[in-house]
Amino acid sequence: MAFYTSITGLTGAQTELGTIANNVANVGTNGFKRSRVSFGDIISNSPLQNASRTVGSGTAVRAITQQFQQGPIESSDSALDLAISGQGFFAVKGSGGAGAISFTRNGGFGMTPDRYVVDTAGRRLQLFPTTTDGSLLTNDLASTVSARLPLTSGIPQATTGIKLSVNLPADAVIIPDKPIYTATNPYAFNAEDPATFNNSTSVTIYDSLGNPLSANIYYVKTGVPAPGDLTHKWTAHVIVGGAELEIGGTAGIPMQFDPSGDLVNPASAVVFDSMLPAGGGQPLILSLDHGIATTQQSGPFSRAAIEQDGFPSGQLESVSIDASGTLRASFTNGEIQTLGKVAVAIFSNPQGLKQVGDASFVVTPDSGPAITGEAGRNGIGSILSGSLERSNVDLTVELVGLIAAQRNFQANAKALETDTTLLQTIINLR
Structure with a gap:
């Protein structure tokens, strides 16, 4: 025995x-x-x-x-390297996003050629869906999605308005008459001839496909105060993509300044007739607003401010993950997209989990079901981006x-x- x-x-x-x-x-x-x-x-x-x-x-x-x-945590240079400070496991799904969800503390995530975020075994990191501002919609494991970083923002916005503030020189001369002078056209504006305008400025705008277009604004002084009319007169011409914009079929925006040099006309934004950009896309309907800061004062021509509301498709510039697990992607056009929250789970009896290799576990009857939630709340640890938990x-x-x-x-x-x-x-x- x-x-x-x-x-x-x-x-x-x-x-x-x-x-x-x-x-x-x-x-x-x-x-x-x-x-x-x-x-x-x-x-x-x-x-x-x-x-x-x-x-x-x-x-x-x-x-x-x-x-x-918990093992020791060390810093990393990659924003996709994650560690959980406290209780919890990352939820990952099998290679290709198929199969059952497994759980791991190994936060060494990378990216596949098709831009999925995966662990060292090729399993995809799971995210809880959120609203655009990062609020959690659901923490149900069945509703998780595989984390995937977009290459571009994919949402170009056509320019609809230009806001511009300039100072036009009070001592500017009236443009002299041209040889093609007529009673209704005392001068002929030509963007290629500097002698036909006093000053100019430009701004880059975008069509509906995100293609950049140059919008050039030319200012021509057309009149000075006279008996019965004390205003200074200018005309603004806007050329986009080589074509001059019109209002009701007429080129040029008449501008009037009072004796103090304040703009009195136009008093609001001017909307141009629609134009079809050469690069394709939807017709461009553009407005120009000189605002109340545009003046005619002494001194040289100056541009105080100019802005437009369009932007192109942006390239992925950076990725960030905060302590609650919110994954955000920033793009070169200034757009920031919220992709979701990193799915994290805890268990009533983690010793009951079954090992499946690669520092990963699956649920068993002994472990109890996964208790999911937002990182940093209800006993779940917070997430540290740019960090790794060692053995x-x-x-x-x-x-x-x-x-x-x-x-x-x-x-x-x-x-x-x-x-x-x-x-x-x-x-x-x-």
Whole structure:
């Protein structure tokens, strides 16, 4: 009987050696949780056996459990490297986004050629859907989506209005008459001839496809105060893509300034007739608003402010993830898109999770269902972007345990050897 008892001890010591060896081997695995072997003694008895004379029958491995104490956190240069400070697991879905969801503490995420965010095993990071301002819509695991970074913002906006404030020089001369002078056209404006305008400025605008267009505004002084009309007169010409914009089929915006140099006409934004951009897309309907800051004062021509409300498709510029797990993408056109919140879960009994490799686990009846929520709330740890959680294996502890397991193995082997010697002695009795 002692022979078989020693075998159980050898088996147990061998299991412990293998577990410790696995811990040591994974000391460099991000998010790895060390395992610990739990043993129980084996007792064989019968109803009629004297309880005070019961002899054990060895040991058995009752469980190999993970120790979920947090490992040390180190900084990283990648915004997609994530760590959870506190309880929780990242939710990831199998390669290609198929299969069951598994859970991991390994936050070393990267990106595939098709821009999905994946872990080292190719499983896609899952996100809870949110509103555009980052508010959580649902924390149901069945509603998660795979994290994917868009290459472009994909939402160009055509310019609909230009707001401009300038100062036109009060001493500007009236443009002299041209050879094609007529009673209704005392001068002929030509954007290619600087002699036909006093000043000019420009701004880049965008069509509905996000193509840039140059909008050039030319100012021509056409009149000075006269009896019965004390206003200074100018005309503004707007040329977009080589074509002059018109209002009701007429080119030019008449402008009037009072004797103090304040703009009195037009008093609001002027809307031009629609034009079809050369690059295609929807017709462009543009307005020009000089506002109340446009003046005619002494001094040179100056532009105080100019802005337009269009923008092109932007290229992905940066990615950020805050403590609550909100994933945002910034683009070169200034647009910021909220892609979702990193799905995080905790368990009532994490030791009941089943290991599936790559520092990942799946749900079992012993672990209980996943309890999901927003990072940083209701007992779930907050997310640290640009950080990685290292393995929680302490080499000093493991090496000491390795020596102890080795000694246990040797002691059981010695007991087995002793039992064999006794058996041989009995067999050799004459």
